[in-house]
Amino acid sequence: MTDVAWIGAALTAARPQAVAALLRYFRNLDVAEEAFQEACLRALKTWPVNGPPRDPAAWCIFVGRNSALDEMRRRNKHDSLPEDDVIADSEDNESAMVDRLDSSAYQDDVLRLLFICCQPELPATQQIAVALRIVSGLSVQEIASAFLVSEAAMAQRITRAKRVMTQSAVAFETPGPAERAERLSTVAAMIYLLFNEGYSASGGEAHVRVPLCEEAIRLGRLLLRLFPSESEIMGLTALMLLQHARAPARLDENNNIVLLDDQDRGKWDRGLMAEGLVLVEKAQRQGIPGTYQLQAALAAVHARAATPADTNWAQIDQIYAVLEALQPSPVITLNRAVAVSKVHGAAAALELLKPLAEPLGSYFHYFGVKGALLKELGRADEAREAFNKAISLARTAAEAAHIRMNLDKLNS
Amino acid sequence: MFYCILCYNLESELQAWSREKEATVMARSEAVAHALASQGRLGPVGRLMPTTTAMTVRASREPVVLDGPFAETKEQLLGFYLVDCPSLEDAIEVARSLVGDTGALEVRPLARFYPGIGLQ
Numbered sequence: 001m002t003d004v005a006w007i008g009a010a011l012t013a014a015r016p017q018a019v020a021a022l023l024r025y026f027r028n029l030d031v032a033e034e035a036f037q038e039a040c041l042r043a044l045k046t047w048p049v050n051g052p053p054r055d056p057a058a059w060c061i062f063v064g065r066n067s068a069l070d071e072m073r074r075r076n077k078h079d080s081l082p083e084d085d086v087i088a089d090s091e092d093n094e095s096a097m098v099d100r101l102d103s104s105a106y107q108d109d110v111l112r113l114l115f116i117c118c119q120p121e122l123p124a125t126q127q128i129a130v131a132l133r134i135v136s137g138l139s140v141q142e143i144a145s146a147f148l149v150s151e152a153a154m155a156q157r158i159t160r161a162k163r164v165m166t167q168s169a170v171a172f173e174t175p176g177p178a179e180r181a182e183r184l185s186t187v188a189a190m191i192y193l194l195f196n197e198g199y200s201a202s203g204g205e206a207h208v209r210v211p212l213c214e215e216a217i218r219l220g221r222l223l224l225r226l227f228p229s230e231s232e233i234m235g236l237t238a239l240m241l242l243q244h245a246r247a248p249a250r251l252d253e254n255n256n257i258v259l260l261d262d263q264d265r266g267k268w269d270r271g272l273m274a275e276g277l278v279l280v281e282k283a284q285r286q287g288i289p290g291t292y293q294l295q296a297a298l299a300a301v302h303a304r305a306a307t308p309a310d311t312n313w314a315q316i317d318q319i320y321a322v323l324e325a326l327q328p329s330p331v332i333t334l335n336r337a338v339a340v341s342k343v344h345g346a347a348a349a350l351e352l353l354k355p356l357a358e359p360l361g362s363y364f365h366y367f368g369v370k371g372a373l374l375k376e377l378g379r380a381d382e383a384r385e386a387f388n389k390a391i392s393l394a395r396t397a398a399e400a401a402h403i404r405m406n407l408d409k410l411n412s
Numbered sequence: 413m414f415y416c417i418l419c420y421n422l423e424s425e426l427q428a429w430s431r432e433k434e435a436t437v438m439a440r441s442e443a444v445a446h447a448l449a450s451q452g453r454l455g456p457v458g459r460l461m462p463t464t465t466a467m468t469v470r471a472s473r474e475p476v477v478l479d480g481p482f483a484e485t486k487e488q489l490l491g492f493y494l495v496d497c498p499s500l501e502d503a504i505e506v507a508r509s510l511v512g513d514t515g516a517l518e519v520r521p522l523a524r525f526y527p528g529i530g531l532q
Binding site: 005006009010012013014056218221222224225228229234237271274275278279281282285 | 432465478
């Protein structure tokens with residue numbers, strides 16, 4: 001029982017629940033975090049001796065709450081303590097705490113904790129950073145290195161974000177169904193942003209930052225455990241699993257992007273993929289289409305194809321049609337054009353691209369796709385022009401290198 | 413006598429394991445399994461996918477299909493089936509045909525499977 005690594009994993013796993021419950025109790029994020037920190041320190045001392053508690057989250061809530069209350073009493077007797085009815089149960093034993101954890105209250109606790117990280121006045125990257133710090137418990141150094149910025153800069157960013165969070169009004173009452181749904185969708189969006197931050201760094205060199213992707217998947221699974229019948233959370237988790245399963249094949253040895261068609265499918269993580277496929281099926285059973293589900297369904301079509309030639313492009317075209325109707329966007333039309341080119345040919349796809357020239361006039365992928373379609377039609381000069389434009393809009397070296405390779409093929 | 417050994421743990425904790433930790437744990441259980449297999453004493457071994465992939469078919473006038481794992485603690489685990497199904501829907505159909513007047517069946521895909529030897 002002296003395996004410190006095991007204790008670390010147990011505390012990491014307990015953290016969202018424990019901090020969320022302590023936040024509801026103390027209604028102060030700093031106090032909740034400190035209380036959890038204190039519980040962790042005690043866990044490191046006592047768990048190796050006494051063995052692990054059966055429910056580490058309940059243990060941390062119990063110990064953290066008591067130590068924070070003691071600290072408050074010691075520090076200042078005049079400090080305003082939580083209302084009497086809230087502390088009346090402070091003599092609870094651990095098992096009573098475990099019983100209460102079973103109640104549905106704690107799904108809303110965790111959701112609230114994630115939701116307060118999504119302050120609309122904070123830029124997306126700060127929302128993600130603060131969620132990684134508070135919910136996932138990553139160190140500032142770990143977050144800084146994931147975002148490729150200095151530790152000092154990240155520390156400042158997180159402090160600023162936390163200040164915004166503590167000033168905002170947070171509802172501690174149990175949310176109604178409409179409010180819960182809204183929170184869920186906000187939090188889902190944040191988790192997907194976190195995943196994408198890891199999946200395709202904008203402007204950075206490294207193209208897949210695995211820890212961010214894995215953390216996003218962990219949060220997705222956590223949310224789905226709490227809300228097991230939310231089809232869009234199934235869809236989100238499936239989408240991340242299916243995309244991340246392809247990560248081992250996504251970059252070559254020179255850190256260049258390997259396109260889906262050229263990826264070594266033997267490198268795909270079949271375990272993650274299988275889990276993602278089941279979740280897509282589960283979500284679809286409910287018959288309520290949503291954007292995460294549909295995107296996951298697209299990834300599932302690719303996952304099911306043993307080789308690129310086996311891809312069911314007609315099905316992809318159909319899914320994009322539903323997605324387009326649900327959430328019209330030029331980027332979705334652009335992606336649909338790729339499917340259309342496979343089913344009906346490059347000329348038909350180029351037709352679809354026509355209305356996109358203006359809205360996507362400074363979008364790298366638009367010119368990449370346009371170039372590829374023109375090249376396929378033998379319109380070399382126009383293709384060259386599109387590829388050059390794409391290179392000028394590339395955000396990473398890998399993106400630019402990929403287009404240059406196409407240009408070279410055109411010139412040879 | 414055949415014995416079934418069922419594994420329980422906190423899923424959230426396993427999902428927070430590092431790769432090294434995962435590899436260490438797997439290596440240890442594989443060593444035990446290997447020794448048993450070489451003595452002809454090991455039947456099928458499986459690792460289940462996370463509970464988030466689970467569905468539950470509960471007995472009712474018409475069986476009810478629910479998202480999520482079997483969650484009640486009032487009933488006891490009494491047995492299991494291992495079936496090969498082309499889809500989740502198909503597996504749910506099998507469970508529907510198996511469910512009795514009371515109780516519930518959880519349908520959960522396998523992440524890993526080792527068939528073992530045909531125990532006699």
